[in-house]
Amino acid sequence: MAETVIPLATIQPPQSYGRRVVKRFLKHRPAVAGLAFLLLLAIIIMVGPFLSPYTFDGQDFALIGSPGPMNAQHWLGTDELGRDVTTRLIYGGRVSLAVGLAGAIIATIAGTLVGALSGFYRGWIDALLMRFTDVMLSIPTLPLVLLLSGLFRPSPPLLVAIVGMLIWMGTARLVRSQFLVLREREFVEAARALGAGGARLMFRHILPNAIGPITVAATLAVGSAIMLESALSFLGFGIQPPVPTWGNLLNSASSWLSVAPWLAIPPGLLILCTVLAVNFLGDGLRDAMEPKE
């Protein structure tokens, strides 16, 4: 008779967390479309300026005076200074996305740090940090930005810092709530019982378990950062001309709206589509990373 060996324990088929996330993400159509759009956009803004025969501030003096129409040489026309709008749009995408990404990264780091300390230590640290968060949320964004721009000459690093500082609060609240829940989990208690201290518990044990929601928040923060940068540049307090961004392209187009509407539509549409794509992507990540056991 054959001897049956009963294994001490069986290993489940190894389908890693990462693979499950990818599988679920691919089922989320808007998110996949958003990702495809963003990838395409990234390729265009990276490669575009090298292929274009124009530079973003190169002027065709024959066309100065009023916006030029769309034609074979200038696909989206020229602006009132005789510059190629397509090239400026692509180059402006670089600036807008870079500021958006960098601002979102700063917001995510700041928000995660504040949320982690708040949720982990609770008590007076939590009270202090959360009241500070409330204060930051209560500051009307535009007047503050106008004030800051009056005090400092806006440079890209400063703009990134301002954008980051204005959008970290949502992430902080989210991370705090995650930490409040996760700090009570038994594996945290077990790690504490084995001698782990505060920083190790926070960043090695709790943070990796909150990485899903944080990724989603970071993605959505990119959308907010792009919007904020556009708004600031539109109002003339962001990146200064002649460097184009989608926001200041929209600004310079606004005075020609009745004569040359083709100047305003492309940057507006790009901002809309990019933020929409980022939000779809965030939605898809949220659904994909949600732990379903």
Place this chain on the structure above:
Amino acid sequence: MAALAPPLLEIRDLVTEFRTESGIVRAVKGVDLTVEAGQTVAVVGESGSGKSVTSLSVMRLIPPAIGGIASGQVLFRGRDRQVRDLALEPEHAMRKVRGNEIAMIFQEPMTSLNPTQKVGHQIAEVALLHQGLTRAQAWKRAVEMLALVEIPEPARRADIYPHQMSGGMRQRVMIAMALACNPALLIADEPTTALDVTVQLQILELMRRLQREIGMGILFITHNLGVVAEIADTVAVMYGGRIVERATVEDLFDRPSHPYTRGLLASMPTVDRAARAAGTVARLKAIPGSVVDPRNPPSGCDFNPRCAWAIDACRAAVPPMFDVGNGHGARCIRWSELDG
């Protein structure tokens, strides 16, 4: 018998309190407990008896914001042979004790491991934390520990995540983490409660084997008297935050001298073939009433509202620990009458 060295762990008159909205609640009301090296002491009691709070107090794991040790001593003889009172140690010193000299394993192996880290890393972390090993050495140590707790193919299993393991295997990993630094004392808080009976037995046997090999003392918290019989040398029965009876495991089962212990033993299911054949199977005897409400404890003996033997004297004062012979103690003024 004169002890040559001070005991590994000696808890003296430990009182632990929690601050709640309805005032200060005393969860542990003066517990004395001694664990010698190489010995297993079981603490038995229902939920709310203070047994887990006692173990958390030893480890100083109760967040200061909600409570802590109010008085008493937790004397621990460390690796350096010096006796220290853990009740007075600062937090940074406790961090060096936890996982290193005293380790703890918990009830829920399914949730006590970090789901985002490979099990090998989790074991290696303990060694990294306390022994100053390099990453490579710590990983090697993790694989050795997995082999020690009888996990087959340890090198491969170190490289997987907890969710790929069964409950029994995860509890083995927990034990491997706890023992990675050869602690002198292991506190096991209901380590087998969440496991299948067959797996329970394997884990208990593993703990016994490791205790023989490493020589550590074990403080074993449980509500399961069957497990006590399996693993303990001596037993302390807790009720309402006090130890109501203490004895060697044989003595306790032979001669329970507190009505509560008797109730616990009577509530253990047994199989009586004759009674089954006759169709006269007795119902399981439950202890009437419910556990002490720590916010509103009864006067006198904590057990008196549920005790069939209770008399007025039981309600007047908390009974002292009576020596019923052979080092066996019971906190009951009527212990000598229980057999009558």
